[in-house]
Amino acid sequence: MFAFSFFVACNNENKGSNTSGDDNTTTTTSGGQETVQDEESQKDIVKIAVGSKDHSTLVAALKQADYVTALSNAGPFTVFAPTNAAFDKLPAGTVDGLMKADKKNDLQNILEYHVSIGVFKENMMQDGQLIDQANNQKITISKSADGKITVNGKANILAAIPASNGLVYVIDEVLLPPAKN
Amino acid sequence: MKIFQPKKWQYLFITAFAFFLLESCKPKGTQSAAGGDATKAYVAPGKYDEFYNFVSGGFSGQMSVYGLPSGRLLRVIPVFSTDPEKGWGFSEETKPMLNTSHGFVPWDDAHHPELSQTNGEVDGRWVFINGNNTPRIARIDLKTFRTAEIIEIPNSAGNHSSAFVTENTEYVVAGTRFSIPPDDANGDVPIDSYKQNFKGNVSFLSVDPKEGHMKIAFQIRTPGVNFDLSHAGKGNSHGWFFFSCYNSEQANTLLEVNASQRDKDFIMAVNWKKAEEYLKAGKGRKQAVRYAHNIYSDKTHSATSTIETEITVLDSKELADMVYLIPCPKSPHGCDVDPTGEYIVGSGKLAALMPVYSFTKIQKAIADKAFDGDYEGIPVIKYEAALHGEVQKPGLGPLHTEFDANGNAYTSMFVSSEVVKWNVKSLEVLDRVPTYYSIGHLMVPGGDSKKPFGKYLVAYNKITKDRYLPTGPELTQSAQLYDISGDKMKLILDFPTIGEPHYAQAAPAELINKNSLKFFKIEENENPYAAKGEGQAKVTREGNKVHVYMTSIRSHFNPDNIEGVKVGDEVYFHVTNLEQDWDVPHGFSVKGANNAELLIMPGETQTLKWVPEKSGMFPFYCTDFCSALHQEMQGYIRVSPRGSNVALEYSTGKTPAPSAAKEPAK
Numbered sequence: 001m002f003a004f005s006f007f008v009a010c011n012n013e014n015k016g017s018n019t020s021g022d023d024n025t026t027t028t029t030s031g032g033q034e035t036v037q038d039e040e041s042q043k044d045i046v047k048i049a050v051g052s053k054d055h056s057t058l059v060a061a062l063k064q065a066d067y068v069t070a071l072s073n074a075g076p077f078t079v080f081a082p083t084n085a086a087f088d089k090l091p092a093g094t095v096d097g098l099m100k101a102d103k104k105n106d107l108q109n110i111l112e113y114h115v116s117i118g119v120f121k122e123n124m125m126q127d128g129q130l131i132d133q134a135n136n137q138k139i140t141i142s143k144s145a146d147g148k149i150t151v152n153g154k155a156n157i158l159a160a161i162p163a164s165n166g167l168v169y170v171i172d173e174v175l176l177p178p179a180k181n
Numbered sequence: 182m183k184i185f186q187p188k189k190w191q192y193l194f195i196t197a198f199a200f201f202l203l204e205s206c207k208p209k210g211t212q213s214a215a216g217g218d219a220t221k222a223y224v225a226p227g228k229y230d231e232f233y234n235f236v237s238g239g240f241s242g243q244m245s246v247y248g249l250p251s252g253r254l255l256r257v258i259p260v261f262s263t264d265p266e267k268g269w270g271f272s273e274e275t276k277p278m279l280n281t282s283h284g285f286v287p288w289d290d291a292h293h294p295e296l297s298q299t300n301g302e303v304d305g306r307w308v309f310i311n312g313n314n315t316p317r318i319a320r321i322d323l324k325t326f327r328t329a330e331i332i333e334i335p336n337s338a339g340n341h342s343s344a345f346v347t348e349n350t351e352y353v354v355a356g357t358r359f360s361i362p363p364d365d366a367n368g369d370v371p372i373d374s375y376k377q378n379f380k381g382n383v384s385f386l387s388v389d390p391k392e393g394h395m396k397i398a399f400q401i402r403t404p405g406v407n408f409d410l411s412h413a414g415k416g417n418s419h420g421w422f423f424f425s426c427y428n429s430e431q432a433n434t435l436l437e438v439n440a441s442q443r444d445k446d447f448i449m450a451v452n453w454k455k456a457e458e459y460l461k462a463g464k465g466r467k468q469a470v471r472y473a474h475n476i477y478s479d480k481t482h483s484a485t486s487t488i489e490t491e492i493t494v495l496d497s498k499e500l501a502d503m504v505y506l507i508p509c510p511k512s513p514h515g516c517d518v519d520p521t522g523e524y525i526v527g528s529g530k531l532a533a534l535m536p537v538y539s540f541t542k543i544q545k546a547i548a549d550k551a552f553d554g555d556y557e558g559i560p561v562i563k564y565e566a567a568l569h570g571e572v573q574k575p576g577l578g579p580l581h582t583e584f585d586a587n588g589n590a591y592t593s594m595f596v597s598s599e600v601v602k603w604n605v606k607s608l609e610v611l612d613r614v615p616t617y618y619s620i621g622h623l624m625v626p627g628g629d630s631k632k633p634f635g636k637y638l639v640a641y642n643k644i645t646k647d648r649y650l651p652t653g654p655e656l657t658q659s660a661q662l663y664d665i666s667g668d669k670m671k672l673i674l675d676f677p678t679i680g681e682p683h684y685a686q687a688a689p690a691e692l693i694n695k696n697s698l699k700f701f702k703i704e705e706n707e708n709p710y711a712a713k714g715e716g717q718a719k720v721t722r723e724g725n726k727v728h729v730y731m732t733s734i735r736s737h738f739n740p741d742n743i744e745g746v747k748v749g750d751e752v753y754f755h756v757t758n759l760e761q762d763w764d765v766p767h768g769f770s771v772k773g774a775n776n777a778e779l780l781i782m783p784g785e786t787q788t789l790k791w792v793p794e795k796s797g798m799f800p801f802y803c804t805d806f807c808s809a810l811h812q813e814m815q816g817y818i819r820v821s822p823r824g825s826n827v828a829l830e831y832s833t834g835k836t837p838a839p840s841a842a843k844e845p846a847k
């Protein structure tokens with residue numbers, strides 16, 4: 001009876017399409033909390049990005065780079081989230097090129113350059129501060145006398161959104177990692 | 182209609198089928214990983230597990246013991262926290278175990294168990310574990326699975342980088358996660374005088390090879406950094422100890438930001454053989470301190486707590502060739518040495534790569550003086566000169582590394598929630614597998630020794646969320662067992678744990694189970710209050726102290742009727758379990774006691790102190806179901822008002838004379 005009740009439950013949810021357990025073909029099985037069904041808790045960074053119509057390019061890139069899992073986890077992160085318009089400023093074809101399977105490393109590198117491990121609130125930022133990003137390179141913070149923050153001398157912070165696992169800064173430029181030596 | 186009557190094998194089939202369907206209900210993403218081979222974790226009823234798994238209880242302060250591969254909980258060993266279930270910290274005999282220089286401390290945060298080793302191999306005698314909060318190290322005896330010794334660490338706060346041992350358990354180490362002003366200095370100083378007044382320490386506790394007794398052999402005074410984890414050298418690197426340290430910025434506030442300023446912190450390499458030479462040459466400074474040293478005796482079945490008053494300190498700044506620093510990127514956490522002893526892995530938890538150092542290169546760098554200056558007088562070895570190589574893009578948030586016997590390393594990645602397998606020599610990433618969710622420590626049986634047993638890996642996760650049926654805001658921490666016998670790691674079991682597991686150890690069952698004690702011999706019981714037979718049962722009064730020398734055997738206490746106790750008396754129930762049979766503890770509890778039960782092993786004596794505050798009738802009974810007449814195993818103690826002249830009397834099985842069996846006076 002136990003077995004049958006589960007059978008029914010699965011059919012109703014229409015999610016019971018799991019088959020073989022043939023997991024060896026999947027190299028990037030999620031260990032992330034993005035599959036946790038929880039509509040009550042404060043939203044994490046991924047849920048905030050997914051819920052924003054201005055970030056569909058970023059979300060697509062996070063998925064392509066297998067970065068959804070990490071940003072759903074405990075963090076804490078500060079994520080600089082370029083808007084769709086920011087991605088559109090890149091030379092034509094740049095985003096499409098990065099979304100190709102053989103450019104996954106490059107895409108990961110760029111995305112990781114937008115992620116700091118740690119919560120950096122605006123009032124803690126100082127002019128000239130260097131922050132280490134997840135790709136092992138640094139961004140530079142500029143802070144004007146009136147407290148306005150600019151990243152790498154170019155990107156402006158349009159909004160700051162607190163997330164359950166950190167902080168999202170919506171920015172108007174894509175941050176491009178400096179060439180590594 | 183024909184009723185389906187499943188046979189035994191059909192039940193199995195149905196259960197397996199149900200699990201399959203259950204898994205198919207899981208949200209996408211957990212499916213493929215959960216499709217592992219659960220039969221590999223199956224241990225048939227009545228069969229033994231292959232490994233004992235000793236798991237830290239984290240903020241429970243205890244240590245739990247699981248069987249692997251089944252994940253069955255075998256025992257929770259009380260260590261630093263009181264445990265009313267076992268009377269730990271409640272009985273008069275065990276209270277001294279939790280004594281410290283701060284008085285009785287009923288709790289701690291236990292992180293890193295380490296099995297004793299001989300020739301770098303797990304020997305199954307003892308397991309050590311650190312207490313973080315009020316810095317201590319405990320030794321658990323694996324004959325009894327009980328805490329046998331606890332020693333406090335002076336000049337310390339936050340004993341995190343502990344309790345790791347050297348190759349022959351010559352030493353077990355402790356280290357300061359919090360630097361503080363030394364105990365003999367004035368600690369009443371401004372916090373922002375950190376750089377001037379705060380010092381770090383690593384402590385080396387020698388371990389008596391026969392009895393296991395610990396002694397603080399020496400402490401090494403260091404700059405005021407935060408020591409995080411450590412591991413001993415082995416093989417070639419035997420004689421050295423490696424500690425990871427963060428906060429080389431020496432920040433005293435908002436470490437979240439301020440301790441991550443420098444690109445590199447350090448791995449501190451300690452040449453402890455050199456330290457021994459300095460110690461012998463009298464180069465140490467005697468320092469007056471106070472720390473508790475508590476030892477439990479299985480002869481007297483009681484603990485003694487001694488306050489020790491002196492240690493010897495060796496100064497890392499003044500004594501050359503004893504301590505070196507090796508740069509390590511971004512707040513290193515794990516500091517792990519491979520089975521050969523040649524490779525030391527530093528895991529910078531905020532770094533995008535993992536450095537692997539070579540002991541040979543470190544020695545050469547020291548000989549060549551390939552230094553990048555010094556840090557508060559300690560030579561800093563050039564990063565490249567010490568480096569074997571870097572694991573590139575291992576994952577996000579590397580924390581800890583364990584090893585198998587085939588030259589592979591397994592590193593936990595907190596941020597990306599995965600275990601990454603890589604080759605120690607080639608540094609090539611070989612496999613990765615997700616954990617649910619956010620793994621902290623991981624463990625391979627023997628995985629930090631010279632002889633890893635391999636076969637399994639357990640991930641100890643920090644976050645559970647939807648892994649099990651919800652139980653309100655707090656969920657038990659999840660552990661996941663992986664089969665690592667093949668090229669690819671395979672998830673085979675998911676099981677809940679107690680407290681918050683940090684590190685763990687495991688050893689083959691046969692190394693330990695053959696030594697396991699079945700009972701204590703009653704004739705060897707040297708507890709001064711033991712009643713080694715029913716004939717020795719008695720009750721005595723010394724002023725307002727009443728000593729009850731009580732026996733318990735299936736299925737009565739002797740005495741079980743006690744009169745003449747008065748309000749305000751200090752009553753000590755010294756209960757001796759006369760059984761000489763495996764797994765027949767008796768319990769003892771008395772109504773209204775502001776205390777816990779006693780749980781007395783066969784042949785043992787334990788004491789419950791009780792101060793009755795009002796007169797009346799107080800039943801006591803055996804709490805551990807011991808026989809068919811367990812429910813009859815009970816008694817009464819009559820408490821009379823202060824100044825009452827009711828005589829002290831005690832008995833068992835005394836039939837009242839007919840005249841005495843009258844109605845109570847109205």
